[in-house]
Amino acid sequence: MSLPFPSPNIREIRDAIRAGTRTVEQTVGQAFDAAQRLQPALRAFIHLPASPIVNRASSEAPLAGVPVGVKDLIDTADMPTAYGSPAYEGRRPDKDAWIVARLRAAGATILGKTVTTEFAWRHPGATTNPWNHDHTPGGSSSGSAAAVAAGIVPLALGTQTFGSVIRPAAYCGVVGVKPSYGTIARTGVLPLSGSLDHLGIFTTNVADAVHVLGIVAGTDADDPHTTHVSRQGHGHGDAARRPPRIGVLREQIGGPIDEAQQQVLDQLAERLRADGAEIVDADLPVELVDAAQHASILLAVEAALTHGELVDRSPALVSAPMTALVAQGRTLPATGYANAKALQVLMARRFDRWLTEAATLDALLVAPASGEAPRGLDYTGDAAFCTPWTFLGVPAITLPVGFGPGGLPLGVQLVGASQRDAALLSLAAWVEERAGWSTAVASR
Known part of the structure; x- marks a missing residue:
């Protein structure tokens, strides 16, 4: 399909509103019209209000006029939040989630609630991939990725417990960021696994x-997992001062990848090398190979604690994948869970030391997925290429770089050291200039 003309990005919206050449109402209205027009085929939103609920903040607010899609796992006081589940249909939160309140205070307008897989696990919603409606947009942040890719909103919120920001961003051809664990307070966001859940954009x-x-980076007393530090935000990383040193894994930690996915990784690495980057073949410490296995233990046990009561009370309203996950979590021994928790801390420290001291790398350049988005809507793709980095709590960002043989986007993933998000984002901006995405889109 042909994508609609992209919406203005955040900088363009801010500049136009401050210059008086565009109003908040015009910008939000355009996004709302696009959401309604595309909804029958794209199905990115689970809820749109009857008319836009415009935030008429000062034109000087940093997000004035910016329409935002909010994943239906994140509370909004003026719109339903049902977690993608019929068990919570029509649920109205008493107040906004911390991140939603933060966005509103900055002038943003919440356009609507975007589709999530049920409880951010494996039972998909109805959203389609904007590049081809016969393919998944990925999950669990399906609607958020699709809404940005389709040009409806320039910003959407997602969550990631395994790969739910990075993978759909790669499948839909947009930028997806999973910051370091605890960077954004999660108050008002339904947990799936407190040890793994990240808010992302x-x-x-x-x-x-x-x-x-x-x-949006910041702390909240009601979120015990927040670990915000001053290195978040606008700080410059090493890439702004010197050529970066980037590691390319000899073997992807998630398993084999498609030929086209390997090709875009190789081509980008060569472009970066030609522009001065030092590209280094790298092998992860051997114990990190088991990261996904330990993550699965944490997820199952903590999901059982969060969702077990609902499964017992209303089994007909809960999908088979969530029911199975809860059952799995209830069978796992406490010693196995405690061991996984301890290893999470130890392995995170080991990875940071390896990356910054032993390998002396600014980042890893890895695959965000095995290749293009799978055909069909019943399977949202394999999170194996993201899960280890989520388990370690390190920052990751995916950038679109090209297209596969099926005409769907392919991306790359950059992974950095914990709490060094600013440095990773600086490097990502440098890589973005050389990724060739705009050229790839124009040549379609």
């Missing part, structure tokens, strides 16, 4: 992501 470019993260 979708944008059309790295500069917008940097701008937004500078606003």
Whole structure:
């Protein structure tokens, strides 16, 4: 299909509103019209209000006029939040999630609630891939990735427990950022696994992501997992001062990847090398290969604690994948869970030391997925290429770089050291300039 004309990015919206050449109402109205027009085929939103609920903040607010899609896992006081589940249909939160309140205070307008897989697990919603409606957009942040890719909104919120920001961003051809664990307070966001859950964002470019993260990174007393530090936000990383040193894994940690996915990784690495980057073949410490296995233990046990009561009370309203996950979590021994928790801390420290001291790398350049988005809507793709980095709590960003043989987007993933998000984003901006995405889109 032909994508609609992209919406203005955040910087363009801010500049136009401050210059008086565009109003907040015009910008939000355009996004709302696009959402309604595309909804029958795209199905990115689970809820749109009857008319836009415009935030008429000062034109000087950092996100004035910016329409935002909010994943239906994240509370909004003026719109339903049902977690993608019939068990919570019509649920109205008492107040906004911390991140939603933060966005509104910065002038953003919440356009609507985007589709999530049920409880951010494996039972898909109805959203389609904007590049081809016969393919998945990925999950669990399906609607958020699709809404940005389709040009409806320049910003959407997602969550990632395994691969639910990075993978759909790659499948849909947008920028997806999963910051370091605890960077954004999760108060008002339904947990799937407290040890793994991250809030993340979708944008059309790295500069917008940097701008937004500078606003939404922060702590909240009601979120015990927040670990915000001053290195988040607008700080410059090493890539702004010297040629970067980037590691390319000899073997992808998630398993084999498609030929086209390997090709875009290789081609980008060569472009970066030609522009001065030092590209280094790298082998991860051997114990990190088991990261996904330990993540699965944490997920199953913690999901059982969060969702087990609902499964017992209303089994007909819960999908088979979630029921199975809860059952799995209830069978796992406490010693196995405690061991996985301890290893999460130890392996995270080991990875950071290896990356920054032993390998002396600014980042890893890895695959975000095995290749293009799978055909059909019943399977949202394999999270294996993202899960280890989520388990370690390190920052990751995916950038669109080209297209596969099926005409669907392919991306790359950059992974950095924990709490060095600013440095990773600086490097990502440098890589973005050389990724060739705009050229690839124009040549379609």
